[in-house]
Amino acid sequence: MTLLELFQLLKRHVKLVVALPLVCAVAMGVFSFVAMDDAYTAQTSMYILANEDTSQGQSTYYNDLNASQLLANDIATLLNSDRVSADAAKALGLESLADYDASVTSETTTRVVSLAVTGPDPDETAAVANEMARQVSIVAQEIEMADSINVIDEAVSPDAPSGPNRTLYVAVAFLAGLFLAVAIVVLMDMLNTRVRSAEEVEELLDVSVIGRFPTMKEGR
Template sequence: MTLLELLQLMRKHLKLMIVLPIVCALATAVVCFVALPNTYTASTSMYVLAKQSSANSDNAANYSNLNASQMMANDVSTLLKSDRIEADTAKDLHLESLKGYSTKVTSETTSRVITLSVTGTDPDIAATIANDMASNVSKVAQQVMDVQSVNVIDQATAPTAPSGPNRPMYIAVALLAGLFVAIAIVVVSDMLNTKVRNADEIEDLLGLPVIGRMPALKGGK
């Protein structure tokens, strides 16, 4: 089937090509607005400071300290995702767990700055969790790592605008999916109709009933 034939086929079934995508988009919109609550993301940033060596006046020592701090920033990022930090934070906030709130930690390889983002349905709790996790990771990092401190640069504040779900994207995907399904229905239907027409043409040509592509002979094998 050529592209021109497909376009002609779509034009022939224009009603289906319009109605089905719209129905899919509307159904997805209802699900998004009814079943998917708004989520909010609160973020805090931290700066990892390693303990300085006694020879910090030397350029080589300063470069070594910078590299050590960058590597420790990666370690602190991993620590933020640990069960201990989550358990301590939940205990501080009198929660059974942090279930329902997702965390994302970003740490660049060339920087000592770590960004922690907490996403959940309650903006105030999301901000509180982010700030408490930053406080807890500083305490634990000083205990188990050679870290002088983990200083908070920007404290998390309760966001006023939701960060998700991305409803327009979901609706657009549903619209495209409905269009593809409509095209598939039209193409398959045309293929079946073509087979039936071919079978009828063979039957008319041979004067015999046809099953598929083979003539059905009466009373014989």
């Protein structure tokens, strides 16, 4: 099937090609607003104050960029640990932080670590982010990973939800409906075994067409 033939085929079934994507888009829009809850993201950033080493009689710090990055990676791993999550949940009076998704990023040339927490409530999400930052500092000092972890920017309650991206979901549903409509039209054409043109008659019967009956409309 050529591209021109496909366009002609879609033109004959234009109602299906238009209606099905619209139905899918509307259905996804209704579902996203009714069944999908808003999610809020609060972010805080921390600076890692490294341990002081006096083993050689002088104060030395992690001033090498590679060492700083390794320390930042260690703190990022610690933020994702069960210990920090459990301690933060206990301090906030929550059973767990299962409803919250924490994402940690660290800069490649500094000791700054950023923590983003996504949850169902804006105020509680900000509280969880700040408490996790506080707990990771406590744990890091207990295990002598760092002297302290100082919060640069405390998390604040977000004014608007960060998700779900309903526009994207609707667009994907529309494209999926369009693809499905095209697939249905092509499949219907493949399953249609009727002879629809003189060229098909000549190809199937190996005879030449010498005449045609005109199309009759309204009994004439």
